Amino acid sequence: MLPISGSEPVERADAARNRQKILRAAAKLVAARGVESLALDAVAAEAGVGVGTVYRRYPDRGALAQALLDDREREFQQAFISGPPPLGPGAPARERIRAFVHAFVDRLETQGKLLMVAETETPMARFTTGAYRLHHSHLAMLIAEAEPDAGVDADFRADALLAPLAAAQYVHQRENGMTVERIKAGFDQLLS
Numbered sequence: 001m002l003p004i005s006g007s008e009p010v011e012r013a014d015a016a017r018n019r020q021k022i023l024r025a026a027a028k029l030v031a032a033r034g035v036e037s038l039a040l041d042a043v044a045a046e047a048g049v050g051v052g053t054v055y056r057r058y059p060d061r062g063a064l065a066q067a068l069l070d071d072r073e074r075e076f077q078q079a080f081i082s083g084p085p086p087l088g089p090g091a092p093a094r095e096r097i098r099a100f101v102h103a104f105v106d107r108l109e110t111q112g113k114l115l116m117v118a119e120t121e122t123p124m125a126r127f128t129t130g131a132y133r134l135h136h137s138h139l140a141m142l143i144a145e146a147e148p149d150a151g152v153d154a155d156f157r158a159d160a161l162l163a164p165l166a167a168a169q170y171v172h173q174r175e176n177g178m179t180v181e182r183i184k185a186g187f188d189q190l191l192s
Contacts, residue, residue, distance in 0.1 A: 015057075019067075021047040022054055026064055035113040038064065062121025065114050066129065073131050076107060080138060093146035094191070097139065101161065101187045104135075108170040109180055115167035126166065135162060161190070 011019070025047035029037045038061050044051040058064040085091035086099040108115065119126035126132055139158035163169075164187075173183060 018047075018049055018053055019057060021049055022057065022064075023067060026068055030068070030114065035065075035117055038114075038117060040064065060121050062118050062125050065118035065121065066125070069111060069114060069118055072107070072111060076103065077131070077134060079103065093142045097142045097146065097161075098188065098191055100135075100139065100142070101165070101191070102184050104165050105170070105180060105184055105187070108165065108167060109174075112167050112171045112174065116171050119167050132162070164190075 022043060026038060026043045029042060029046055040054045040058065040061065041051050043064065044054045047054070054064075058067060080087050080096075080100055080103070082088055086095040087103055088096075091099070136155070136158045139161055140154040143152060143154040143157045170183070174180075
């Protein structure tokens with residue numbers, strides 16, 4: 001099942017208030033001290049809630065990082081599902097694939113370290129989120145559309161394109177001197 005925007009279960013009012021307090025506190029800590037400061041006990045103290053309250057909702061830093069990324073993920077999904085071309089519908093499939101990869105790189109540039117926490121703190125978290133499944137399905141569909149008669153394994157190619165978009169890989173590349181432009185150019189070579 002892919003995530004459906006706006007389909008969250010009904011939440012008790014006090015739980016919703018605590019969730020908002022926790023997310024505001026986590027965002028404040030990350031903005032002030034970086035992703036490294038994202039510790040559940042520090043977030044609880046900043047939010048003024050018990051540590052157990054934080055752990056019940058977010059069992060680890062990865063789950064909390066995912067929650068912090070949720071709004072930006074929804075914006076990204078909206079852009080490639082129904083936004084303007086070439087990222088959204090209306091452009092040829094190959095152009096949409098390139099636009100998707102470039103937009104993903106842009107997102108990694110602004111949120112790479114937080115995405116890295118979300119992807120690596122929980123084993124296999126990157127692959128089990130609805131976001132990854134949607135990204136994969138979207139790319140597989142575009143790949144199949146771009147090469148309908150070539151007998152292409154679109155699912156494998158989608159995974160192969162998403163692999164170098166892992167946040168840890170991107171952060172490593174940037175910390176070792178690769179520019180955003182070089183990374184995008186490398187993807188363009190992969191896509192040609």
